[in-house]
Amino acid sequence: MPLLVMKFGGTSVADLARIENAAKKVQREVERGYDVIVIVSAMSGKTNELVGWVETTSKLYDAREYDAVVSSGENVTAGLMALRLQEMGVPARSWQGWQVPINTTSAHSAARFVDIPRANIDAKFAEGFKVAVVAGFQGVSPEGRITTLGRGGSDTTAVAFAAAFGAERCDIYTDVDGIYTTDPRITSKARKLKKIAFEEMLELASLGAKVLQTRSVELAMRYKVRLRVLSSFEDTDENSGTLVCDEDEIMESKVVSGIAYSRDEAKITLVTVEDRPGIAAAIFGPLAEAGVNVDMIVQNISEKDYDDHPGAVTDMTFSCPINQVARARKAMEDAKAAGLINYDDLAVDEDVAKVSVVGIGMRSHAGVAAKMFRALSAENVNIKVIATSEIKISVLIDRKYMELAVQALHDAFDLHKAG
Amino acid sequence: MPLLVMKFGGTSVADLARIENAAKKVQREVERGYDVIVIVSAMSGKTNELVGWVETTSKLYDAREYDAVVSSGENVTAGLMALRLQEMGVPARSWQGWQVPINTTSAHSAARFVDIPRANIDAKFAEGFKVAVVAGFQGVSPEGRITTLGRGGSDTTAVAFAAAFGAERCDIYTDVDGIYTTDPRITSKARKLKKIAFEEMLELASLGAKVLQTRSVELAMRYKVRLRVLSSFEDTDENSGTLVCDEDEIMESKVVSGIAYSRDEAKITLVTVEDRPGIAAAIFGPLAEAGVNVDMIVQNISEKDYDDHPGAVTDMTFSCPINQVARARKAMEDAKAAGLINYDDLAVDEDVAKVSVVGIGMRSHAGVAAKMFRALSAENVNIKVIATSEIKISVLIDRKYMELAVQALHDAFDLHKAG
Numbered sequence: 056m057p058l059l060v061m062k063f064g065g066t067s068v069a070d071l072a073r074i075e076n077a078a079k080k081v082q083r084e085v086e087r088g089y090d091v092i093v094i095v096s097a098m099s100g101k102t103n104e105l106v107g108w109v110e111t112t113s114k115l116y117d118a119r120e121y122d123a124v125v126s127s128g129e130n131v132t133a134g135l136m137a138l139r140l141q142e143m144g145v146p147a148r149s150w151q152g153w154q155v156p157i158n159t160t161s162a163h164s165a166a167r168f169v170d171i172p173r174a175n176i177d178a179k180f181a182e183g184f185k186v187a188v189v190a191g192f193q194g195v196s197p198e199g200r201i202t203t204l205g206r207g208g209s210d211t212t213a214v215a216f217a218a219a220f221g222a223e224r225c226d227i228y229t230d231v232d233g234i235y236t237t238d239p240r241i242t243s244k245a246r247k248l249k250k251i252a253f254e255e256m257l258e259l260a261s262l263g264a265k266v267l268q269t270r271s272v273e274l275a276m277r278y279k280v281r282l283r284v285l286s287s288f289e290d291t292d293e294n295s296g297t298l299v300c301d302e303d304e305i306m307e308s309k310v311v312s313g314i315a316y317s318r319d320e321a322k323i324t325l326v327t328v329e330d331r332p333g334i335a336a337a338i339f340g341p342l343a344e345a346g347v348n349v350d351m352i353v354q355n356i357s358e359k360d361y362d363d364h365p366g367a368v369t370d371m372t373f374s375c376p377i378n379q380v381a382r383a384r385k386a387m388e389d390a391k392a393a394g395l396i397n398y399d400d401l402a403v404d405e406d407v408a409k410v411s412v413v414g415i416g417m418r419s420h421a422g423v424a425a426k427m428f429r430a431l432s433a434e435n436v437n438i439k440v441i442a443t444s445e446i447k448i449s450v451l452i453d454r455k456y457m458e459l460a461v462q463a464l465h466d467a468f469d470l471h472k473a474g
Numbered sequence: 475m476p477l478l479v480m481k482f483g484g485t486s487v488a489d490l491a492r493i494e495n496a497a498k499k500v501q502r503e504v505e506r507g508y509d510v511i512v513i514v515s516a517m518s519g520k521t522n523e524l525v526g527w528v529e530t531t532s533k534l535y536d537a538r539e540y541d542a543v544v545s546s547g548e549n550v551t552a553g554l555m556a557l558r559l560q561e562m563g564v565p566a567r568s569w570q571g572w573q574v575p576i577n578t579t580s581a582h583s584a585a586r587f588v589d590i591p592r593a594n595i596d597a598k599f600a601e602g603f604k605v606a607v608v609a610g611f612q613g614v615s616p617e618g619r620i621t622t623l624g625r626g627g628s629d630t631t632a633v634a635f636a637a638a639f640g641a642e643r644c645d646i647y648t649d650v651d652g653i654y655t656t657d658p659r660i661t662s663k664a665r666k667l668k669k670i671a672f673e674e675m676l677e678l679a680s681l682g683a684k685v686l687q688t689r690s691v692e693l694a695m696r697y698k699v700r701l702r703v704l705s706s707f708e709d710t711d712e713n714s715g716t717l718v719c720d721e722d723e724i725m726e727s728k729v730v731s732g733i734a735y736s737r738d739e740a741k742i743t744l745v746t747v748e749d750r751p752g753i754a755a756a757i758f759g760p761l762a763e764a765g766v767n768v769d770m771i772v773q774n775i776s777e778k779d780y781d782d783h784p785g786a787v788t789d790m791t792f793s794c795p796i797n798q799v800a801r802a803r804k805a806m807e808d809a810k811a812a813g814l815i816n817y818d819d820l821a822v823d824e825d826v827a828k829v830s831v832v833g834i835g836m837r838s839h840a841g842v843a844a845k846m847f848r849a850l851s852a853e854n855v856n857i858k859v860i861a862t863s864e865i866k867i868s869v870l871i872d873r874k875y876m877e878l879a880v881q882a883l884h885d886a887f888d889l890h891k892a893g
Binding site: 071074105108109111112113116117119120121123124127128130131133134135137138139141142148149151153154199200201 | 490493494524527528530531532535536538539540542543546547549550552553554556557558560561567568570572573618619620
């Protein structure tokens with residue numbers, strides 16, 4: 056029997072009417088001949104309520120108790136979904152993480168999958184059950200305690216089940232109808248993609264197109280799980296939404312698939328840093344320890360030579376989320392005070408944004424960077440930092456030009472035209 | 475290490491402030507040197523919300539899914555209580571039913587305990603944990619599904635743990651401060667009892683003093699678990715509340731301990747029933763099948779002899795809750811139509827109430843019934859039906875005299891005076 060995984064997020068199961076709506080989508084797949092594993096989130100708002108109670112009760116809470124409390128929302132949805140399906144005549148039962156069991160590490164609130172043995176659920180399918188409704192976001196540790204995967208973990212649960220059960224596809228039902236070439240709020244020319252490669256989705260997800268958890272896409276890529284993102288609130292069929300898949304499945308791929316952006320960036324420059332082996336480690340070690348998510352890094356290979364700096368010196372620039380600037384500054388000042396690094400000045404620019412063009416086609420096409428820079432230049436957008444990867448080029452620019460830049464790049468790469 | 479079980483009901487853990495209040499009571503017992511097993515209910519209102527969702531989703535719901543959904547409220551409270559205790563510096567952890575494990579039968583929504591192995595919790599006490607916070611009302615079936623014990627089951631969970639762990643006492647914290655000689659709303663002379671025997675509590679509980687679940691008292695009596703009922707909302711010490719215990723512990727027991735009543739009774743009489751062997755079974759079999767809770771039964775050994783009833787005939791009278799009269803009437807009419815029984819008339823009196831005097835001292839004291847009947851007669855209260863057991867005498871009277879009767883009996887047996 057072919058098998059599908061279907062995942063419904065919090066807004067898709069926000070109340071009994073929406074649970075019924077989701078159940079109908081499951082029923083349709085059963086009627087098409089699939090066995091279905093449904094992964095559910097908590098009804099929207101429930102997890103936040105539980106988290107609020109935990110945090111009010113204990114600031115430095117025991118993560119094991121946090122997990123025990125916070126996981127309960129998914130259990131409720133799973134039971135209600137199973138009941139609704141039964142009511143429609145679809146043989147279904149709910150599964151909590153420990154019942155499957157979904158074996159994870161003991162890293163509470165940030166657990167990782169160890170394995171998901173198929174035996175229990177397979178036995179139920181063999182008995183004639185058509186649907187296993189599994190509580191997302193949770194698992195069980197080797198010590199028999201309830202674990203959670205961190206917020207948004209239900210996407211990851213869905214992909215893990217799709218991998219473990221060899222599902223034909225993993226459908227992620229959410230409140231958007233697919234992945235777009237860029238944010239439709241920025242340009243109305245944004246177009247829904249039929250397909251996108253895992254690598255592209257990873258770059259788009261981590262850059263702000265927050266439809267899928269990055270971790271779930273990584274897992275899907277590793278196990279080649281075909282992911283589909285589609286809307287809970289529309290009539291959907293086998294062609295709806297966007298398929299996130301291996302690049303081999305994308306015949307007609309364009310050079311650039313999408314334009315991502317991130318509004319809340321800051322640029323920090325350490326001015327006149329001693330240029331010696333190990334200096335990068337001396338700077339970025341303390342930043343990592345302080346929990347600063349450093350993104351772009353540029354070292355200006357300058358030839359400064361002041362009287363008071365007899366050796367070679369350089370400027371080191373990096374970007375991080377704007378709300379981590381204070382933490383970054385403190386980490387650098389502490390490192391300077393401890394004599395680990397030295398610099399003349401720490402310059403912060405909090406008025407920057409990042410814009411990126413993403414596409415697996417770049418690998419085989421030269422000239423993407425040049426085209427990007429030309430398009431920005433034509434709009435008089437000054438580029439402050441550039442960083443490139445195999446399938447992405449990112450630039451840091453003044454925040455006030457961000458929307459203009461996204462629009463200009465969307466036009467320049469003809470993204471409004473179907474691939 | 476001596477061990478206590480402490481149970482907090484829904485109103486005692488209704489919000490974070492009340493959970494903190496309950497946690498302080500637990501902390502005090504830990505400071506006195508006890509290891510403590512805390513049994514918690516769901517925050518008040520939560521279980522009703524969950525039950526409402528289940529019943530809206532599915533009228534004839536799968537009880538396994540009902541249990542999976544409805545048990546989640548207790549898990550939340552258990553985690554929050556453990557966190558609050560940790561915050562106070564008390565080493566504690568939460569336990570869900572399957573983690574202990576609390577092994578029950580598979581009778582979902584009405585499961586019964588099979589056993590509660592001590593090993594897991596004992597191991598944690600040995601590691602230095604002082605408190606095990608256990609989610610009440612739930613267990614796990616041999617098939618690994620979550621079960622519940624039926625509403626109010628947390629009292630029963632508490633007693634079962636007290637029995638399994640040989641607790642010194644099982645303290646039931648609730649919204650009343652103990653067991654009274656009668657309902658204080660009926661007479662201000664009602665007095666809180668220091669001690670009451672299990673058997674008396676059973677009669678009082680099933681007669682309407684709804685402080686403890688009958689089942690939990692039965693279990694406590696079987697395993698000789700000393701139960702204490704006391705208030706969550708008052709400062710309490712080792713002398714607070716009412717101790718429900720073996721009669722051996724009650725030295726100075728009075729003949730009568732309390733006056734119970736039940737307002738919503740109905741009296742049904744089957745007039746002119748054939749008086750033959752098996753007639754009682756023919757009547758009360760169908761009533762039981764129809765779910766009618768028959769309480770008192772009286773057969774008038776009359777010597778009616780009408781022309782159309784050549785054999786011996788009798789009248790059969792029984793009482794049941796007033797909201798079951800329609801069901802009882804239908805069961806009798808169906809049985810008559812099927813030729814299983816015969817009667818001339820079915821007379822219903824819906825204006826009756828039951829008043830009972832309860833006391834283990836009755837066993838060795840004659841004259842209690844006579845004293846009771848005299849007291850009622852002195853107030854011109856007519857007795858319609860009498861039923862007696864070893865430690866209880868109940869009468870059915872007109873409902874309008876109920877409060878008068880309770881007051882008169884309370885006075886007659888000197889219950890306002892301390893034992």
